Amino acid sequence: MKNFLLLILVLLGLLWAPVELLAQTQRLGLHQVVDLAREQSIAAKQATTQKKNNYWQYRSFLADYKPQLSLNGTLPGFTRSFVEVLQPDGTISFQPVSNNNSMLNLALSQSLPMTGGTVFVQQQLQRFDDFARNNTLYNGIPFAIGLNQPLLRFNPMKWERRIEPLKYQEGNQQFIESLEQVALTATDLYFELLVAQVNLQIAEKNLSNNDTLYKIAQQRLELGKISQNDLLQLQMGVLTAQKDLASSRQAAAVASLRLKMYLNSRDERELQLEIPKEMNDIEVDPQMALAEAFANRSDAILFQRTLLEAERDVNKAKKENGINASLNVAFGLSNRGARPTDVYQRPQDREFVEVQFTVPIMTWGRNQARTEVAKANQELAQQSVAQNKLTFEQEIFTQVTLLQMLQKQVKLTALADQIAANRYQIAQERFILSNLSVTDLGIATQEKDRARRDYILALRDYWQAYYTLRLLTLYDFELNQKIKYQP
Numbered sequence: 001m002k003n004f005l006l007l008i009l010v011l012l013g014l015l016w017a018p019v020e021l022l023a024q025t026q027r028l029g030l031h032q033v034v035d036l037a038r039e040q041s042i043a044a045k046q047a048t049t050q051k052k053n054n055y056w057q058y059r060s061f062l063a064d065y066k067p068q069l070s071l072n073g074t075l076p077g078f079t080r081s082f083v084e085v086l087q088p089d090g091t092i093s094f095q096p097v098s099n100n101n102s103m104l105n106l107a108l109s110q111s112l113p114m115t116g117g118t119v120f121v122q123q124q125l126q127r128f129d130d131f132a133r134n135n136t137l138y139n140g141i142p143f144a145i146g147l148n149q150p151l152l153r154f155n156p157m158k159w160e161r162r163i164e165p166l167k168y169q170e171g172n173q174q175f176i177e178s179l180e181q182v183a184l185t186a187t188d189l190y191f192e193l194l195v196a197q198v199n200l201q202i203a204e205k206n207l208s209n210n211d212t213l214y215k216i217a218q219q220r221l222e223l224g225k226i227s228q229n230d231l232l233q234l235q236m237g238v239l240t241a242q243k244d245l246a247s248s249r250q251a252a253a254v255a256s257l258r259l260k261m262y263l264n265s266r267d268e269r270e271l272q273l274e275i276p277k278e279m280n281d282i283e284v285d286p287q288m289a290l291a292e293a294f295a296n297r298s299d300a301i302l303f304q305r306t307l308l309e310a311e312r313d314v315n316k317a318k319k320e321n322g323i324n325a326s327l328n329v330a331f332g333l334s335n336r337g338a339r340p341t342d343v344y345q346r347p348q349d350r351e352f353v354e355v356q357f358t359v360p361i362m363t364w365g366r367n368q369a370r371t372e373v374a375k376a377n378q379e380l381a382q383q384s385v386a387q388n389k390l391t392f393e394q395e396i397f398t399q400v401t402l403l404q405m406l407q408k409q410v411k412l413t414a415l416a417d418q419i420a421a422n423r424y425q426i427a428q429e430r431f432i433l434s435n436l437s438v439t440d441l442g443i444a445t446q447e448k449d450r451a452r453r454d455y456i457l458a459l460r461d462y463w464q465a466y467y468t469l470r471l472l473t474l475y476d477f478e479l480n481q482k483i484k485y486q487p
Helices: 002-024 030-040 042-063 156-222 228-263 286-296 298-320 340-344 366-432 438-473
Strands: 025-028 068-074 078-086 092-112 117-130 135-151 270-273 324-337 348-358
Touching: 025 030, 030 042, 030 156, 030 228, 042 156, 117 340, 135 340, 135 348, 156 228, 156 270, 156 298, 156 438, 228 270, 286 298, 286 366, 286 438, 298 366, 324 340, 366 438
Parallel strands: 025 270
Antiparallel strands: 068 092, 078 092, 092 117, 117 135, 135 324, 324 348
């Protein structure tokens, strides 16, 4: 009875110690840690910044296809020098020049994505001051409208209007994937610390139990109820427990620091993690998961964009290898005079028409080679996308199957943990009553510790699989809805 009371007092002392430290600890659950990581981690902030960058890049693309109003010119354009002047007899004379040639041009332009051209409206005023002769002249275009149109050439604007929206969608989905990756990384670090803390708890309890049993064994040795060998074996158990405790404390400290660094947390309180429970059984339909993955993942958009870019490159190779021509047309009014108002009084017609072209005649097969390279790259892109789609589908099916298996694994390890804990309690009581050998008690202790660790590791694998499936599908299977975040 005396020995039994001693054991109870020691156990009560161990249970009482953590209560005094509760005020100095911060208790967190898995979902709290995941939410903190999404809110304040550096990785989450980088994802938000990348999303903003993606948004403004798309805004810049849209702005390029809206009317552009610009003012350009030269003001002033002063020159004082000697210039070469060709004389009527063919000789050269260097004449002094001192003038100011200033110009302002106001233009409104609009891109034409369907044709690849640009239409513009402009107004221009030019002033020329001849300081050597004390003379000033004005020249200007009160109004002009024109068109710059490539003919039989590659139209980059047509392809940009198809590809850039895909890039924007892809960037938005990558933001969601980045936050889900943050959740998965936080889960990994959470269980790294949780496993370390459970090992620390096991080490502390084993040290306490071994120390208590060793003291009881010393008294039983005096009574001749235990051998010296058994006593030494218990003493080795105490020493081993002390070594395990020191190692566990170091591992827990390192894991805690890693988690705090990832959470970007400055809280100096000691983290105390809760053991999460598994969710209610989730029945995930593989076909539904695959459909959501293709609808939500950036990879699915990347497949479309890759094929479209390969098609664009083939079109570009074909168009640039043939006849390249451009049409430049302008019509308007122009005039000159000694005063600025003279430019706007009875202006004359101003017309400009120009067609430029390049016809390849002898290229020694270069043009055909470029086209064939583009076609080969297109075939390679199609094959690569087809292979990536198969890998994509296999990854989804594998992850769904793994999650379903791990749901069962958690239940089994939880039951094994409870059975091992009960068995150890019985073994401990039998040893105190001198009804169990030290060896059998050691076996029961090892089974208890292993079952506890197996349960925590099963939980870790389960939650990692769950957040991985969320990352692969961007779908919340708890709420049955697509995952969305506001930056």
